[in-house]
Amino acid sequence: MVEQFxxxxxxxxxxxxxxxxxxxxxxxxxxxxxxxxxxxxDNELFSRLTIVVDAESAPLDQVVKQxxxxxxxxxxxxxxxxDSVNRELILATVKLIEGKEDNIMRDIESFDANVLSVxxxxxxxxLSGPPEVIDExxxxxxxxxxxxxxxxxxxxxxxxxx
Amino acid sequence: MKxxxxxxxxxxxxxxxxxxVFGLPGGAILPAYDPLLDSSIRHVxxxxxxxxxxxxxxxxxxxxxxxxxxxxxxxAATNMVTxxxxxxxxxxxxxxxxxxxxSGAIGSDAFQExxxxxxxxxxxxxxxxxxxxxxxxxxxHDAFYIATTGRPGPVLVDIPKDLVDANNPASHxxxxxxxxxxxxxxNPIQDPDPQEVLKAAHxxxxxxxxxxxxxxxxxxxxxxxxxxELAELLDVHVITTLMNRGGFPDDHxxxxxxxxxxxxxxxxxxxxxxxxxITLGARFDDRVTGKVDEFAPDAKVIHADIDPAExxxxxxxxxxxxxxVGHTIIELIKALKQLLENHERPDWSEWxxxxxxxxxxxxxVYDEWQEGEGLKPQYVIEQLRDNTPDDTIVASGVGxxxxxxxxxxKFNHPYTWINSGGLGTMGFAVPAAIGAKAGKPDRMVWAxxxxxxxQMTNQELVTARLEKxxxxxxxxxxxxxxxxxxxxxxxxxxxxxxxxxxxxLPDYKKLAEAMGCVGIRVESxxxxxxxxxxxxxxxxxxxxxxxRTEASENVYPMVPAGxxxxxxxxxxxxxxx
Numbered sequence: 001m002v003e004q005f006x007x008x009x010x011x012x013x014x015x016x017x018x019x020x021x022x023x024x025x026x027x028x029x030x031x032x033x034x035x036x037x038x039x040x041x042d043n044e045l046f047s048r049l050t051i052v053v054d055a056e057s058a059p060l061d062q063v064v065k066q067x068x069x070x071x072x073x074x075x076x077x078x079x080x081x082x083d084s085v086n087r088e089l090i091l092a093t094v095k096l097i098e099g100k101e102d103n104i105m106r107d108i109e110s111f112d113a114n115v116l117s118v119x120x121x122x123x124x125x126x127l128s129g130p131p132e133v134i135d136e137x138x139x140x141x142x143x144x145x146x147x148x149x150x151x152x153x154x155x156x157x158x159x160x161x162x
Numbered sequence: 163m164k165x166x167x168x169x170x171x172x173x174x175x176x177x178x179x180x181x182x183v184f185g186l187p188g189g190a191i192l193p194a195y196d197p198l199l200d201s202s203i204r205h206v207x208x209x210x211x212x213x214x215x216x217x218x219x220x221x222x223x224x225x226x227x228x229x230x231x232x233x234x235x236x237x238a239a240t241n242m243v244t245x246x247x248x249x250x251x252x253x254x255x256x257x258x259x260x261x262x263x264x265s266g267a268i269g270s271d272a273f274q275e276x277x278x279x280x281x282x283x284x285x286x287x288x289x290x291x292x293x294x295x296x297x298x299x300x301x302x303h304d305a306f307y308i309a310t311t312g313r314p315g316p317v318l319v320d321i322p323k324d325l326v327d328a329n330n331p332a333s334h335x336x337x338x339x340x341x342x343x344x345x346x347x348x349n350p351i352q353d354p355d356p357q358e359v360l361k362a363a364h365x366x367x368x369x370x371x372x373x374x375x376x377x378x379x380x381x382x383x384x385x386x387x388x389x390x391e392l393a394e395l396l397d398v399h400v401i402t403t404l405m406n407r408g409g410f411p412d413d414h415x416x417x418x419x420x421x422x423x424x425x426x427x428x429x430x431x432x433x434x435x436x437x438x439x440i441t442l443g444a445r446f447d448d449r450v451t452g453k454v455d456e457f458a459p460d461a462k463v464i465h466a467d468i469d470p471a472e473x474x475x476x477x478x479x480x481x482x483x484x485x486x487v488g489h490t491i492i493e494l495i496k497a498l499k500q501l502l503e504n505h506e507r508p509d510w511s512e513w514x515x516x517x518x519x520x521x522x523x524x525x526x527v528y529d530e531w532q533e534g535e536g537l538k539p540q541y542v543i544e545q546l547r548d549n550t551p552d553d554t555i556v557a558s559g560v561g562x563x564x565x566x567x568x569x570x571x572k573f574n575h576p577y578t579w580i581n582s583g584g585l586g587t588m589g590f591a592v593p594a595a596i597g598a599k600a601g602k603p604d605r606m607v608w609a610x611x612x613x614x615x616x617q618m619t620n621q622e623l624v625t626a627r628l629e630k631x632x633x634x635x636x637x638x639x640x641x642x643x644x645x646x647x648x649x650x651x652x653x654x655x656x657x658x659x660x661x662x663x664x665x666x667l668p669d670y671k672k673l674a675e676a677m678g679c680v681g682i683r684v685e686s687x688x689x690x691x692x693x694x695x696x697x698x699x700x701x702x703x704x705x706x707x708x709x710r711t712e713a714s715e716n717v718y719p720m721v722p723a724g725x726x727x728x729x730x731x732x733x734x735x736x737x738x739x
Binding site: 012013016017020021024028059061062065066068069070071072073074075 | 279280283284287288291293308345346347348469470471473474475
């Protein structure tokens with residue numbers, strides 16, 4: 001089966017405007033970005049982007065080749081779900097409903113999520129994990145009513161070969 | 163030794179071998195224009211920045227050298243957007259220097275400030291914003307390298323005013339000569355993969371109806387001789403796209419000319435019925451393919467290009483060969499020669515006679531002139547063609563006149579045809595012709611222009627007169643936006659919406675004279691040749707000939723937009739099935 005979403009790990013020169021070049025390219029060529037995470041690397045000259053691309057919007061081959069034409073793009077790695085480790089972080093503030101405090105605490109525990117801050121009527125939690133687990137956790141939280149939520153988008157690394 | 167940003171900019175341009183730049187000064191670039199006075203570089207003062215950009219393009223097209231434009235910030239930079247986009251789509255090596263407001267003022271909505279690198283990101287191969295004066299030598303070195311290598315294209319360098327200002331201590335630094343390039347993400351591949359070349363050679367020898375589909379990459383790679391050698395070795399016909407007119411001589415028996423929307427019947431049909439497209443430096447532009455799903459339905463595809471992003475973008479290829487197309491052709495010739503030692507030459511005689519049959523039956527034609535009609539534009543072009551030197555450089559604008567020029571001129575030499583193919587920039591002809599003349603002063607340069615196009619950029623004839631570039635402009639004046647008029651006639655039931663320009667205004671003869679040029683008006687066929695002869699004699703100033711052409715004339719053949727190439731409409735006299 002062809003996967004709809006592909007993860008590209010892109011090493012770019014750490015120069016002003018690089019993110020604009022990448023996102024501008026995606027916009028003008030009609031490539032859809034599912035998520036995008038940017039972070040510095042151990043080498044200050046380079047940054048690392050993790051881009052999840054919707055391959056239905058354009059053939060992956062075109063996305064990669066057009067990206068590669070950007071002068072500041074140094075290396076592009078395609079990671080399939082199978083041979084990569086994907087992680088995402090969620091921060092959420094959820095309503096504390098009277099009489100349901102125990103339920104929500106049980107749910108939080110069952111996901112091994114962290115409680116970051118508690119108020120009288122709200123609770124803030126965080127969880128990192130595979131994106132599908134984060135999806136599931138978010139669905140559970142929706143039951144109680146989400147006040148605010150922020151997800152980081154996926155970061156990924158290739159699985160280490162044994 | 164100490165230098166400063168302004169002087170370093172001029173020194174860096176000189177170090178790149180730049181002899182001429184096209185530009186117009188203004189506030190933010192002002193400090194860089196002072197050291198220009200002390201440099202060896204000739205500056206051509208244009209009347210509008212777009213003109214500088216297209217002149218630089220014309221220069222690059224004619225010479226193969228990068229064209230250089232230098233303008234100020236804000237509106238000057240935005241005026242440069244069209245030439246940059248034009249150069250991007252036609253892969254023209256261009257370096258454009260723009261002034262920027264002083265470093266400290268960036269982002270403050272300062273006078274004549276715009277986000278030049280942001281605006282031009284999508285229309286340049288790369289751009290730079292200089293943040294420290296000492297970067298200037300390296301950035302200019304890199305800019306020329308990027309513009310001229312790999313798939314050529316425009317590069318813009320935006321420099322804040324304070325960094326080129328000799329009075330600013332922060333613009334001073336220790337001079338140095340850049341040695342290499344620190345561009346870890348840019349490694350253009352020149353040499354083709356021998357395995358792919360061998361596969362291509364096998365495919366060619368297995369094919370029954372091969373055709374060479376050659377594009378602008380041939381000219382960019384300076385590979386016209388190699389193309390000819392390959393065609394002659396194989397004895398296979400060659401199609402030259404709009405961007406490769408001149409890349410294979412039209413007087414060669416294997417030449418089939420231009421394909422596509424207004425290509426000739428034989429070129430269109432030979433591609434359509436081919437079983438192997440030997441695609442060399444071409445990119446399956448929609449003007450060539452028509453409806454992609456029905457384009458050359460039986461053909462396998464060999465695709466050789468410097469830019470791997472072109473592979474499988476529009477049409478999937480059976481063999482794709484990344485590299486300089488000249489190198490690729492040389493390797494392909496070697497591989498074919500080796501294979502042919504132990505391989506019987508394929509018999510393509512039936513296919514070739516089929517092509518000859520189409521050529522004979524469907525030549526390019528137009529109706530004879532009738533008393534009372536305007537001049538036949540095709541006749542004017544034929545007369546120009548037959549009464550100018552064989553190596554005359556022809557620049558054109560965009561529209562009907564461009565198609566007729568491409569169809570009816572005989573391009574027997576590379577770098578004699580200069581036009582705006584990808585972007586389709588009306589107004590390209592006059593400044594591009596001037597740039598070509600600047601690059602090739604000993605050659606005759608004619609612009610074939612339309613009246614609509616001419617009105618967009620003719621002010622540069624003042625530049626041409628004052629800077630002594632005696633170009634000749636043939637305005638095919640039908641008083642219409644002719645191509646749009648043609649589409650409205652054919653596809654909008656003759657409902658003409660905003661296409662009539664009117665032939666008498668401006669008075670082209672007087673307009674030419676007002677700009678210090680010679681103006682000639684030609685209204686009847688017998689005046690055509692004498693006017694051309696007169697223009698050819700004039701070498702001290704530009705000449706504009708206002709050819710009054712027939713407004714109802716249409717460009718044929720034509721593949722209507724979105725239709726299959728098999729539905730090509732030929733000239734009515736040749737019948738349509």
